Amino acid sequence: MKTLTIRRPDDWHVHLRDGAVLQAVLPHTSRDFGRAIIMPNLVPPVVTKADALAYRDRIMAALPRDHAFEPLMTLYVTETTDPDDLESAFRDGVVTAAKLYPAGATTNSQSGVRDFENAMPVFERMAAIGMPLCLHGEVTDPAIDIFDREAVFIDRVLDPLRRRLPELRIVMEHLTTRDGVDYVSGQSANLGATITTHHLIINRNAILAGGIRPHYYCLPVAKREEHRLALRKAATSGDPRFFLGTDSAPHLDPLKECACGCAGIFSATNTISCLAHVFEDEGALDRLEAFTSLNGPQFYGLPANEERITLRREDEPVVFPSKIDTADGPVTLFDPMFPIHWNVVRQAS
Ligand SMILES: NC(=O)N[C@@H](CC(=O)O)C(=O)O
Numbered sequence: 001m002k003t004l005t006i007r008r009p010d011d012w013h014v015h016l017r018d019g020a021v022l023q024a025v026l027p028h029t030s031r032d033f034g035r036a037i038i039m040p041n042l043v044p045p046v047v048t049k050a051d052a053l054a055y056r057d058r059i060m061a062a063l064p065r066d067h068a069f070e071p072l073m074t075l076y077v078t079e080t081t082d083p084d085d086l087e088s089a090f091r092d093g094v095v096t097a098a099k100l101y102p103a104g105a106t107t108n109s110q111s112g113v114r115d116f117e118n119a120m121p122v123f124e125r126m127a128a129i130g131m132p133l134c135l136h137g138e139v140t141d142p143a144i145d146i147f148d149r150e151a152v153f154i155d156r157v158l159d160p161l162r163r164r165l166p167e168l169r170i171v172m173e174h175l176t177t178r179d180g181v182d183y184v185s186g187q188s189a190n191l192g193a194t195i196t197t198h199h200l201i202i203n204r205n206a207i208l209a210g211g212i213r214p215h216y217y218c219l220p221v222a223k224r225e226e227h228r229l230a231l232r233k234a235a236t237s238g239d240p241r242f243f244l245g246t247d248s249a250p251h252l253d254p255l256k257e258c259a260c261g262c263a264g265i266f267s268a269t270n271t272i273s274c275l276a277h278v279f280e281d282e283g284a285l286d287r288l289e290a291f292t293s294l295n296g297p298q299f300y301g302l303p304a305n306e307e308r309i310t311l312r313r314e315d316e317p318v319v320f321p322s323k324i325d326t327a328d329g330p331v332t333l334f335d336p337m338f339p340i341h342w343n344v345v346r347q348a349s
């Protein structure tokens with residue numbers, strides 16, 4: 001039987017939410033991942049050091065006792081973020097990065113930044129103290145086609161910001177296009193990108209296959225097949241600029257299965273199994289560890305996890321639940337639409 005042992009992965013972009021959903025989804029992340037960058041787009045968002053401390057406490061309180069997991073907190077940048085509070089949160093190790101949402105770009109981004117000029121003092125402080133900036137990289141101009149919003153963001157926002165503040169460390173989150181892969185590949189320093197599991201597996205057809213399929217809708221929206229292929233090449237290349245950020249983003253089923261469904265795909269439960277399938281398909285199982293466990297810590301200046309996990313290729317497909325239950329209702333799990341044979345071997349606890 002085929003097995004693969006790798007350093008314990010980290011998730012460099014995850015939504016854990018709060019309350020009953022946090023309680024239900026956290027074990028799915030903390031079981032397989034050693035650390036994760038925790039997105040701050042709660043309602044209201046995590047904007048101050050005090051908010052981040054309180055949210056971290058709620059996460060730790062929800063953590064199963066036998067899971068060793070470190071949440072790496074982030075602050076949500078607004079036009080009124082206080083650079084001193086942000087610096088203090090970073091220097092005290094309360095937060096690892098700050099997250100910028102263009103206002104209106106995605107779920108709970110209404111408190112985000114409208115005019116980037118107003119966030120420049122925050123970016124300058126971050127550059128000075130070496131604090132990474134995570135970007136939701138899509139323009140919000142309604143005149144721009146939704147499938148072009150990432151590529152236009154790179155031209156209009158990311159590249160000018162990089163020229164103005166080349167020392168600012170930036171992560172282009174959930175990259176979805178060949179344009180993004182090409183841009184990141186062409187930069188020599190201070191730029192990395194996360195790639196989700198689902199963008200390596202689906203293209204935009206999945207959202208509209210025989211009907212509208214809300215559980216394949218996320219932002220940035222999945223693009224054409226040529227973009228998926230570029231993402232697969234980047235993720236499986238071993239290039240240290242690309243690393244895993246699952247963007248596992250749970251929404252209760254009724255909020256997705258409706259006339260104006262929320263964006264977000266919940267994938268924490270089967271992400272590692274899906275990734276092993278993708279890397280095997282690409283003949284790159286030997287580079288899975290770089291993508292899931294080495295490149296991210298290297299970008300963030302952290303040591304790789306010392307623990308290991310073992311994956312085993314089962315003869316029979318591994319069965320995952322189609323939904324998980326929370327006290328607030330069900331959340332549908334990402335279905336990759338192929339049989340999954342790779343399983344994370346669970347240690348008896
Ligand atoms: N990715 C998504 O489709 N949704 C995320 C927000 C985000 O990461 O943009 C969410 O919070 O639900």
Ligand SMILES: [Zn+2]
Nearest residue numbers: 106136219220
């Ligand atoms: Zn986003």
Ligand SMILES: [Zn+2]
Nearest residue numbers: 015039247249
């Ligand atoms: Zn996200």
